[in-house]
Amino acid sequence: xxxxxxxEDDQAISSAVKEYLERRGYRVTIFSTIAAAKQAxxxxxxxxxxxxxxxxxxxxxxxxxxxxxxWKELPVIFLTVRGDSRDIVSxxxxxxxxxxxxxxxxxxxxxxxxxxxxxxxxxxxQYLSCGHIALDRKRVAVTCEGEEVSLSQSEYQLLLYLLQxxxxxxxxxxxxxxxxxxxxxxxTDNTLTVTMKRLREKLGQPECLKTVRxxxxxxxx
Numbered sequence: 001x002x003x004x005x006x007x008e009d010d011q012a013i014s015s016a017v018k019e020y021l022e023r024r025g026y027r028v029t030i031f032s033t034i035a036a037a038k039q040a041x042x043x044x045x046x047x048x049x050x051x052x053x054x055x056x057x058x059x060x061x062x063x064x065x066x067x068x069x070x071w072k073e074l075p076v077i078f079l080t081v082r083g084d085s086r087d088i089v090s091x092x093x094x095x096x097x098x099x100x101x102x103x104x105x106x107x108x109x110x111x112x113x114x115x116x117x118x119x120x121x122x123x124x125x126q127y128l129s130c131g132h133i134a135l136d137r138k139r140v141a142v143t144c145e146g147e148e149v150s151l152s153q154s155e156y157q158l159l160l161y162l163l164q165x166x167x168x169x170x171x172x173x174x175x176x177x178x179x180x181x182x183x184x185x186x187x188t189d190n191t192l193t194v195t196m197k198r199l200r201e202k203l204g205q206p207e208c209l210k211t212v213r214x215x216x217x218x219x220x221x
Contacts, residue, residue: 011032034063035057067095171215
């Protein structure tokens, strides 16, 4: 099922889009503020994002800029009454993949979404995130609060495995096996402790990265 996030404060429009898309098998979540949309994206990425320009707590350009700073390939479509050529150009310059002017035909919007999804695939699987931490599996890159962080191979693999198991406690034994022993490297338990310490320092001591005493680690919102 394709996950769609829609930032829109006009309930009549958002309800019509949601009903139309859900009849076609999509899962649509509506956000009436930019802040709520950001919180949701940080928790879990959709496959595509629909964004209104004028929102109660800001404008869609700012939301699009924020998305592009953290998730460069997440598809974004502007849905807005602002049809001036300067606004359309500005929308694309801020990182939008498409721009649809209201009022619009729902069938046309759907076809534009399908075209964009055919080009991008399931981008949500490319990115893993928790709080202000985002990991791009395609680029093998990690950002924290929008700034790229340089990690060693073992630090990256450790973070990746924890994000893949987000919300679950991973034992120290499992981490040692997955990050090091899978490559035939013999390491001691202290190696994990030191690597975790360095990873936390590079990520600014994130609250979402928890130590489960005498067991292992867990990453969670």
